[in-house]
Amino acid sequence: MVKNTGRPGYLQIADDLREQIRSGALTPGAPLPSTTRLAERYEASLSVVKLAVGVLRNEGLVIGQQGKGVFVRESAAPAPPEASSDELTEIRATLQDLSERLARVESALSDRP
Template identity: 45%
Template sequence: MAFGDQPAYLRVADDLRKKIAAGELPPHARLPSQARIREEYGVSDTVALEARKVLMAEGLVEGRSGSGTYVRAQPVPRRVIRGGFHTAGETTPFRQEQTDDRITGTWEAESEQEEAGGEIAERLGSRWGSG
């Protein structure tokens, strides 16, 4: 497996993701155990756990308490919510994903204006709120 300079947990997650997409790990199939991932990919337990966390965050798999990690029947799309302060040069997970040419996504945005209630208008220092 030639993956370049990608961290080990992302290499493992990529390979498992490909197996899910190809149907080698079909819906409801149990993901290989942490020990099996460690043996198969020659990585540590920490790397195996982080790879599973990536797939969970992407909505491809779900953990079942005391039972293991399973491929979801239908992957659940995840909303990406931007938040927090990041200093210049610090990379966010959102930006990392956007620089990955293998990932394509959609963008939906929605906003609307409402009149601020009295308490909110006061907190914003606006004289235009109601109340």
């Protein structure tokens, strides 16, 4: 069921289905329940369920087959690679630099009459 948490319902549904795929409850090649059944299960509209399935399609976790349904991909998209400590250090330095530059711009703008 979609909860009133402030997070959009379609993202809650996508999160739940994604977790089922990653945990193995929905195995590669397995069909997702129909849009109607998912709407009933999550007490959501068909359009909200379709948005959730669209999110999973964009992530490469499911694939639609015209006239047959939506299936868990045989080889779901791999998780993004973790950044190395050197990359994280570089990202932090860049963020620090941008923060300092933004502070200077804001200061200059606030000094104007």
